[in-house]
Every structure is written in structure tokens, then in C-alpha cells.
Amino acid sequence: MLKKRIFIPLLSFVLMLSFMVDSVQASDLDIYSEDLEHGLINIQYQSKSGSDTKVMIEKGNQKYIYTISSNNTFPMQLGNGNYTVSVLEQKSGNKYKLIKKDTVNLNMKDEKAVYLQSIQLIHWDKDMKAIQKAKALTKNLNSDQEKIEAIYNYIVKNISYDKKKATKVNADYIPSIEKTYSSSKGICYDYSALFAAMLRSVDIPAKLAMGYGKDIDEYHAWNQVYLKDSKQWVTIDTTYDAGFKDSKSKKQMIKKTEDYSIEKIY
Structure with a gap:
């Protein structure tokens, strides 16, 4: 189980x-x-x-x-x-x-244009190291699917869940993608903000979603990403998958949308 x-x-x-x-x-x-x-x-x-x-x-x-x-x-x-x-x-x-x-x-x-922008909760600019990394990861890739997978794999493999921070974050917390990137750790909100920012910077619409997941006990954050070829939004949860990066059981990047209940979208 x-x-x-x-x-x-x-x-x-x-x-x-x-x-x-x-x-x-x-x-x-x-x-x-x-x-x-x-x-x-x-x-x-x-x-x-x-x-x-x-x-x-x-x-x-x-x-x-x-x-x-x-x-x-x-x-x-x-x-x-x-x-x-x-x-x-x-x-x-x-x-x-x-x-x-x-x-x-x-x-x-x-x-969909709003999901390509820098906003307060997903703040980014081209000079940030995290954004430069997104550019480097996708430099020789052609399709959006390849770019999404490259950024997803980087985050899942390199960002660890910060259990200590999870007990101390306050109600008005705003994620910093630069701090998440440089420290290589964060909570679900940090994961999803970083993933959204890196995708947006390479012209892939990405939403930051909040609500509840089927296998997650608390209020949670994840992403919905637009696939241009199929013209549909898909659900991706980097926080959840990062928890299994050392496991032999590899997780599918694209989740079942019905396994998540959205309350807020950014």
C-alpha cells in the first residue's frame, strides 16, 4: 500500500x-x-x-x-x-x-497568456539562476514534452522536501524560486512555484494549483501544465514524485487529474 x-x-x-x-x-x-x-x-x-x-x-x-x-x-x-x-x-x-x-x-x-507571466507568488526574471538553468536544460530540445520532462526530472532529482520548514512556515508565506533553487530544498509550495516559473520562462503555460490530493494528508500544491500538441492541461506533482526519487518504483510524471481536488489556481 x-x-x-x-x-x-x-x-x-x-x-x-x-x-x-x-x-x-x-x-x-x-x-x-x-x-x-x-x-x-x-x-x-x-x-x-x-x-x-x-x-x-x-x-x-x-x-x-x-x-x-x-x-x-x-x-x-x-x-x-x-x-x-x-x-x-x-x-x-x-x-x-x-x-x-x-x-x-x-x-x-x-x-492561457496569464500562465506565462511572473506574478507575486511565482516571481521570476531571466537573470535568476533557476531561470538560466531552465534555459540550459531545454537548449537543444524541440518539443514542449521534452522540455517539460527535462525540467521535471531536474526538480524531482535535485530538490528535497524540507520537513523542518514545513513546521515553521507562516500564513503569509511567499515562495522564492531562487532560495529553493540555491538551497535545493523546499515545501510543496516551493516545488510548484519553481516548476511553474521554469516552465513559464521557456514559453510553456503552467498553473500553480492548490487543494487536496488522493494520497496526501494535508492542503497541498502542485501544477497543471499545458501540452500544446494535444491542447490539454495535465497534472504534474513534483513534490510527491521527489519523495520517491531513491525508490525503485518510478512514478509517472503525468497524474490522474481526478485524483486531485483544486481549490485555487495561480
Whole structure:
């Protein structure tokens, strides 16, 4: 019987904040939507009081909440249509005041484009060592399938699960692909952010998914990757497979999508 692996619960993505809002003026807040063709919005705001600040992006009955810190580029990954973008600043506990609220209309030609971008949770640029490694791994490869396998094999063989970190990570944790790459260890969130960033950098759309897996006890992160030839998204779990890298039992890279229950996509 397959032994279940335990992964850190990612509290920031199941945490439901109840906002009690008071509208205030904020001349030092900017919401930039110039990059909507790629499904991105950028928030620039510095709280004068140093209070915790959130951005809430809503479409229909779905909402995503992020902490404003650094690299404040956020995806609009719920498809074309109208989004409500709210910036909120903490008053006390789970009470927040509304700083600004905008409506943004998204009309992308290709909705997969958002999964090629650098965002707060999957931050990358061409000068990062992890991204240079992705370029080197795929240099002489032609098909997307070959490139995906090359990057997958590198991560599964070289990144180890960090059990100590899994017990200490806080609710607002944001992965750093450079730290994961340089330390060669991380939690499931780190694995999936690194895999997504490396794939995106070689023009392969990749999603970071969060939710639950069939053989995994806790809230988990993995990836969905787009295969251009078959025009479909497939499920890949580098964290899970890395746990079997020293085993004689080789795991299939592509998982059964029905074995995973998605709650959030980035």
C-alpha cells in the first residue's frame, strides 16, 4: 500500500477573512492595469501606519486575497469579464478598511497568456539562476514534452522536501524560486512555484494549483501544465514524485487529474 506523505497546510490560501470596511482616501495608492493583455494587474501602495494590507480580486462568486508586500503583480486568472479589485488595510484583528475599489474589464485574446507571466507568488526574471538553468536544460530540445520532462526530472532529482520548514512556515508565506533553487530544498509550495516559473520562462503555460490530493494528508500544491500538441492541461506533482526519487518504483510524471481536488489556481 502506498504510504501517504504529509505536507504543510498552506493557511494563507484557506484563510477566510471577514472584512468590515470603512472607505478612506489614498493618494499614495496606484492600481496599474496597463498589462491586462497578459492578464495582470499591479498594485503600488505603502501603508503609512505599517499595517497589514491586502488586495482582494473578485469575479462572480470567486475571490483571491493576497498580501501586499513586494513584487505586487497579481493574476486575473478567472477568465475574461469584469473583475472587482479592492485594496484593504488592517484596522485590528480581521477588521479591514477599504482604501480603494476599482472595476477592471479583462478581454484577453488568449486566456492561457496569464500562465506565462511572473506574478507575486511565482516571481521570476531571466537573470535568476533557476531561470538560466531552465534555459540550459531545454537548449537543444524541440518539443514542449521534452522540455517539460527535462525540467521535471531536474526538480524531482535535485530538490528535497524540507520537513523542518514545513513546521515553521507562516500564513503569509511567499515562495522564492531562487532560495529553493540555491538551497535545493523546499515545501510543496516551493516545488510548484519553481516548476511553474521554469516552465513559464521557456514559453510553456503552467498553473500553480492548490487543494487536496488522493494520497496526501494535508492542503497541498502542485501544477497543471499545458501540452500544446494535444491542447490539454495535465497534472504534474513534483513534490510527491521527489519523495520517491531513491525508490525503485518510478512514478509517472503525468497524474490522474481526478485524483486531485483544486481549490485555487495561480
